[in-house]
Each structure stands twice: as C-alpha cells, then as structure tokens.
Amino acid sequence: MKATFMYGAGDVRIETVPDPIIQEPTDAIVRTVRACICGSDLHPYHSLPASGIGTPMGHELIGVVEEVGSQVTAVAKGDFVIAPFAFSDNTCVFCREGLNTACIHGGWYGTPETGGLQAELARIPQANGSLVRVAGVDPDTADESLLASLLTLSDVYLTGYHAAHMAQLKPGQTVAVIGDGAVGLSAVLAAKQLGAERIILMGRHQDRTSLGVQFGATDVVAERGAEGIQRVLDLTNGEGAHAVLEAVGHLPAYEQAYGIVRPGGIISRVGVPQYEEAPIGFGSLFGKNARLAGGPAPVRAYLEPAIEQVLDGTINPGKVFDRTVTLDEVPAGYAAMNTREALKVMVKLA
Amino acid sequence: MKATFMYGAGDVRIETVPDPIIQEPTDAIVRTVRACICGSDLHPYHSLPASGIGTPMGHELIGVVEEVGSQVTAVAKGDFVIAPFAFSDNTCVFCREGLNTACIHGGWYGTPETGGLQAELARIPQANGSLVRVAGVDPDTADESLLASLLTLSDVYLTGYHAAHMAQLKPGQTVAVIGDGAVGLSAVLAAKQLGAERIILMGRHQDRTSLGVQFGATDVVAERGAEGIQRVLDLTNGEGAHAVLEAVGHLPAYEQAYGIVRPGGIISRVGVPQYEEAPIGFGSLFGKNARLAGGPAPVRAYLEPAIEQVLDGTINPGKVFDRTVTLDEVPAGYAAMNTREALKVMVKLA
Numbered sequence A, B: 001m002k003a004t005f006m007y008g009a010g011d012v013r014i015e016t017v018p019d020p021i022i023q024e025p026t027d028a029i030v031r032t033v034r035a036c037i038c039g040s041d042l043h044p045y046h047s048l049p050a051s052g053i054g055t056p057m058g059h060e061l062i063g064v065v066e067e068v069g070s071q072v073t074a075v076a077k078g079d080f081v082i083a084p085f086a087f088s089d090n091t092c093v094f095c096r097e098g099l100n101t102a103c104i105h106g107g108w109y110g111t112p113e114t115g116g117l118q119a120e121l122a123r124i125p126q127a128n129g130s131l132v133r134v135a136g137v138d139p140d141t142a143d144e145s146l147l148a149s150l151l152t153l154s155d156v157y158l159t160g161y162h163a164a165h166m167a168q169l170k171p172g173q174t175v176a177v178i179g180d181g182a183v184g185l186s187a188v189l190a191a192k193q194l195g196a197e198r199i200i201l202m203g204r205h206q207d208r209t210s211l212g213v214q215f216g217a218t219d220v221v222a223e224r225g226a227e228g229i230q231r232v233l234d235l236t237n238g239e240g241a242h243a244v245l246e247a248v249g250h251l252p253a254y255e256q257a258y259g260i261v262r263p264g265g266i267i268s269r270v271g272v273p274q275y276e277e278a279p280i281g282f283g284s285l286f287g288k289n290a291r292l293a294g295g296p297a298p299v300r301a302y303l304e305p306a307i308e309q310v311l312d313g314t315i316n317p318g319k320v321f322d323r324t325v326t327l328d329e330v331p332a333g334y335a336a337m338n339t340r341e342a343l344k345v346m347v348k349l350a
Helices: A039-047 A144-152 A156-166 A182-193 A206-215 A225-235 A251-260 A299-311 A327-338 B039-047 B144-152 B156-166 B182-193 B206-215 B225-235 B251-260 B299-311 B327-338
Strands: A002-008 A011-016 A028-036 A061-068 A080-083 A121-124 A174-178 A198-202 A219-221 A241-246 A261-269 A277-279 A291-294 A323-325 A345-348 B002-008 B011-016 B028-036 B061-068 B080-083 B121-124 B174-178 B198-202 B219-221 B241-246 B261-269 B277-279 B291-294 B323-325 B345-348
Touching: A002 A327, A011 A327, A028 A080, A028 A144, A039 A327, A061 A121, A061 A144, A144 A156, A144 A299, A156 A182, A156 A241, A156 A261, A156 A291, A156 A299, A174 A182, A174 A251, A182 A198, A182 A206, A182 A241, A198 A206, A198 A225, A206 A219, A219 A225, A225 A251, A241 A251, A251 A261, A251 A277, A323 A327, A327 A345, B002 B327, B011 B327, B028 B080, B028 B144, B039 B327, B061 B121, B061 B144, B144 B156, B144 B299, B156 B182, B156 B241, B156 B261, B156 B291, B156 B299, B174 B182, B174 B251, B182 B198, B182 B206, B182 B241, B198 B206, B198 B225, B206 B219, B219 B225, B225 B251, B241 B251, B251 B261, B251 B277, B323 B327, B327 B345
Parallel strands: A174 A198, A174 A241, A198 A219, A241 A261, A261 A291, A323 A345, B174 B198, B174 B241, B198 B219, B241 B261, B261 B291, B323 B345
Antiparallel strands: A002 A011, A028 A061, A028 A121, A028 A345, A061 A080, A277 B277, A291 B291, B002 B011, B028 B061, B028 B121, B028 B345, B061 B080
C-alpha cells in the first residue's frame, strides 16, 4: 500500500510499503476512505530532525473495515467507521471515566508499531474500543459534506469540543477562542453548542474568522499580544472571559490566555504545547484564581452523540476543510497548510 | 497602639504607632482579641530585603468592633467579629460569584495604607463585607479552643478548605495533600468534610502528621521527590490521586504534585507560589489532562457555614495552634515557626 512518511522538517514522502496485517486478536484492518492533515502535523513539519528513517504520519481517518481479529466484536468487515486519533480499549478505568487518551491499553498512531493513518490501509489496535460504526451511511454514495463532517469527528471538531467541555462552560458565559486554525474554529462551534452567549475569536486571517462567525463567533479580535489582551478586556467590561480556549500551542498564545481570562475563569488548552515551562505564579494564574485545563482530547468519549449531531444536521464541522488532495498529493497538502493557503486538507483515497 | 513590622529577613519588631482611625465611611476599627502568624509571613521572613521602612505584618484576626464609619451597617460597636485575610465589599460582580479575593473594591492587609493585623487595633476597609459577626460568643469568657478555631476561619482553615473546594472533590475520591504545615493539615480536615475517602498526607514531621491523622488522613508519606511520588503511586494502584492539594508554595512541591496527580485529576494550589514559571507542557500537565486550580482563598465566601461548623463542634481546626505569644513576643513567634518548633503561633492580646 501507499503511506505517508516524514523524513525531516518539510520532507514528506509517499512510499509503498507492505500492507498492514492483523498482529493481535484485538486488531482490525481498515481501508481508508478519507484521511486528513492535522495542525499538529505541522509541528514536526517545522522541526523534525532529518533522518534516514521515515516517521509514519497521520492520525485521522474514516474508512471501511477490511478484516478483524478474532476478539473484535464491535465492528465487522464492511462497516463504515470513524477512528479517533488515539486508540483505546474503552473499558479500562480511565476510559470508563471518559478519559480514553489515558487508556492503559491505548496509544497513538504514527509510531513504527502502529503506523500512520495518512495511508491506504491502517492497522487499528484495540478495535472494539477504537472504531465506531456509522450506521446508515454508504461512503461510496454519501454527500461529500457529510463525509467531511464525519471525518472531523476523528480529531479536529472533537478536539475543539474538548476545549469547551473542559472549560466547564455555563450558558450565558463569555468565551474567548485563541487561534483561527481548524481547531480554534471547531472550538467556536462547540462553545456555541454548549451555550456560550458571547464568543470572541482571536485570529487575523479574515477568510478563517469569517467561518468562525458562521460557527457562532460574536466578536473577532485580530490584534495579538498586549493589544489583543486590551481589546478583549475592553469587550468584557474589563473583566476578561470566563473561558479561554487556547487552540494554538505556542507560548505567546498561552500568555495571551492568562492575560484575558477572568478572575476565577478557566484556560482550556488543546493546542499541543510547544513549550514545557510557562508562567503559573501569582502574576499569571494564582493571583486571580484562574484555572488551567485541557490536553489530548478523548474523542472516543464524545463520539456517539457527535455522530448523531452530524447526521441530523445540527452541526456541520466539515466546513473547516477547504482543500482535497489525493494520497500522492499529500506532500503538497502539507505545504499548503504550512503556508496557510489551506485551512485544513482532506485526503481522498482512490 | 503596638503593631508588628518587618524590616528585612528575620527582622521583626514591635513598635508603637498612632492608633488607626476611620478614613472612609465604609471603614471600621477593630480591637484585636487574637491574631496569628501565617506560613506565608515566613516567605518575607526569609527573603525581604533590609529597609529603613518597616512593612506592617499580619492579616488574620478575631476582635471586637470599636468604631464604625457612617456607611457601616453590617456590624456595630461591641460586636465580636472575624476578619477574613483579604477585605472585600462582598457585593461586586466577583464577590457575588464567591471570589472575594478578586473584589473590585477589595485588597490585602500589610500595606502602608491598611496596616497589618498583628496589632492591637486595625482599620478594616469595606467593613460591611470584610467583617462577619459571631453571634452568641463573648470573647472574654469563651473557651480558648473555640477562639482558636474561630481564628482559623480568618485564613488558615478556609485556605485549606479552598484547596479542597477548588479540587471539585467528589465523595469516595483519593486526595493527596502536600505539606504538613497548618494549611496542609487544614486541607486534610476540609477534604474529609467534603467526602474524600482516602487522604494521603505528604509530610515528614511526625508531630504534625499525627494531627493530620486526627483530622482524617488515612496514609502518611514522609518521602519527598521521586521517592515520594513512587510511594503515592504505589498506594493508588499506579494511578495517582484524583486531587492534589498543594499547601507549600515552593517549586518542588508543585513538581511533586504533577508527579502524583491522576490522569484527568486536579492540582489545587493554596501555598503562595514562590516561583512564576513551572512545567505545564505535555510531560507534566497536558499529556494526562491534569488540571490546575487554586489561588488566594475567598475566605469571606465560605465564612458563615464554617462558623456554624465550629460553633456546633463539627470541626475543630484550632488544633493547628501549638503556641501562644503576647504581641511583644511576636518576633519570637516568627522565629519559632521558622525553625519549625511551632506549627502555628497565636497572638493573644492583653
């Protein structure tokens, strides 16, 4: 099969490798229908040291089950499924609490063992927990916009949803979303779903913030840093936002977050932090009792109700996709996301 | 009157200064019955640069109202009152949300404007919000242990309570408390009140941890650092604690906290951070969706029910006091707390 590998910053290649096979009785093999490129894939695209060994790429897909191991009962050959970006058994103590990204039998794609999902075929570990069937949809005949929205449930929309969920939003509150990438826009849509009254989107790319307004943003702040902080304070009677959803992952976005969070409010991060140390002392979080939450989204825990919302048209998160490429064109897809020509790139398998 | 001033690290002096007077119609003057020395007073005791101008000290007292300004209606001359360690109007938007330490008309004691509370008399700003009457108690005849417990409601017990409250404890959960100082022991007592099933107290002073066990600790871990982390993991099936109440304020205590917090759990800090930057990236908080909460305790918001609990004997937080000094002996009280000869020192006014 063909699959995507990264050999260093900016060096993405499509290669032909052996088809994955069932290794454990809990595995399934899925034939990819749609995959996509994640904002987090751009972090290694900027910084991965050059290597003679390629890193398998991709962690989002919808597809059709080709084969299942002897212990797989939740899905069967021919099922149309969504694969959350982390695999999990969905039965361990953490999964039962809705924190599938801490599953004791779980893990991440994009390792030599599990491979990446920007590929024609994928081996899905712990398939009983890691795949969710979408009943009543035939991927060969389904509307492109439906497929796009279902694909966002693999990661991007439900990562935005996780930010809003962990912020413990209450109806009527003011939310600020930092970042107008696909996760930030998804966080806007999720905040709206969860009852936020005012949603301030901080981003400076007008084509993107326009989609944010479609998704429910009531205000757009293009300024950054001290100026952006002041704008948000001005918009909130000097108080700041009850919840700040940080969908970037770079330190300046976090610094902006504690500048605009209301005393007693919550900063909820879903952009993978590209830093380890950051201010959390009296002058940033402690003095105003600001809280910090977030992490890798336990997409699996949110998946079934979100599928319903997509199928019944309540939400249409697939609008974040603005470009579609073939698997052979994936390197160009990375380049387009990197230069911000594309917001989010879908990969359509043949 | 006599009052306490600090002129630099280790240099605490009792001086005679003019009696405070009503400056604003919202002020009250209170005659101190009992004050005390706070663990947070030891931070400047270690590090305050020497100066020719003394810093007024103290932020905890119970006392009797001597005089009130023309707009003060909540208390009257002769009332026996508790003063929370931060003053607040208790009516602003943040006070109404229970975050009195963010009061837009509030502030801290120990500044040249407001003075300190380790003094014979104190000017209390925003007295309608900042003082709470304790009905039915005559401080001249009340039991010493009752006065001690009421005094803890000015800060130390309700600071421990804030840690437990912000950790959103659910009955049956496992809590780890870092620090066997008076706040840590108070956090144990509060966690027990809030239904924690297992309370692991991390501290190495056996006389203190013994009181912690009286307050409800089920396990004591004397080890620190990597060894202490491993002990807590061993005690929790490798999972860590649902809530970690950090009652120290130094960076190693925070590092211990993220080492022992369970995936999805909460670190709640009430020790005033003696650091600004600390790890919060993938390897500390983000990867396991650990949350961070805490800050200066809005004691005022918790005060009335806590007074009831002290009066009816449900809680006896005053046991944290193990030494009583006169105002003139306050410098010796600081020294005794600094060398850990005393856990917490009460100041008994003549």
